[in-house]
Amino acid sequence: MDPVHFAARDRADITGRADLDALLRRFYTAAFADPQIGPFFTEIAGTRLDIHMPRITDFWERALFRSAEYQRNAFAPHAALHSVEPMTAEHFGRWVQLWHATIDGLHAGPNAERAKAQGERIAVAMLKRLSGGRLDTSGDGTGFIPLAAVELRAAA
Template sequence: MDISTRDDLDVLLRRFYTAAFADPLIGPFFTEVAGTDLDVHLPRITDFWERALFRTAAYRRNAFAPHSALHSARPLTAEHFGRWTQLWHATVDGLHQGPNADRAKAQGERIALAMLRRLGGKDVSTAGEGPGFVPLAAVELRAAA
């Protein structure tokens, strides 16, 4: 079943962030650096994705600013964004299939690349190694196709 409601997004995002918070590579950005409270963060990020997918929510925040602050405290690399993308894809695929699910994955890839570039990532094509890592080069090549 496809992503079709805000409730679908809430379930998807709660599952994604539970995995992201627990992830040894990117989890510390949420838990240690930002000190993210999921109950506070979830309505905001749900607004973001509701607007991105359905054009219905009134998300008016600057999505880049908190990532820039994180990057200033501890640099975010292509490996971090690649892991975020991998977890995002796995979570979407584990719950949904259809045009909105595909759009959510594609949008996640675009966001990861845009954030990395804005943060000054010089070489998104070769960064990262390790188990389970999805290099952003693969995302970049797909985006260019």
């Protein structure tokens, strides 16, 4: 068996809030330290992980399992950040790359795949709203697809 399939077999799927909490802590540790997107969290937003974690875990628990009460506006903080420092397709692509890598490092299965796909959809939707409905359609005219996600899939 090739190493990719062997490794995937050894990783459990995301099954609930405890898995999401561990996944999100690892993801945000990487995101905060990332030179490309980290400053959005640390310098611009001044995000405190201890305050952010319950909210974002509620968000992902609702997104994946429809089992949490997330009643906040997820777009508003991103719009506020964007007004201070514009977020580009490259920023969202890096977010997706880190999201995929974090999930792939911990989990494999249908929920893990759904979390990656949902992350891509969220990135595209956020970028589209932040850019006033206009996506960069340079190239083949299909709109924004996070390049980092495509490269990550090609490497797998």
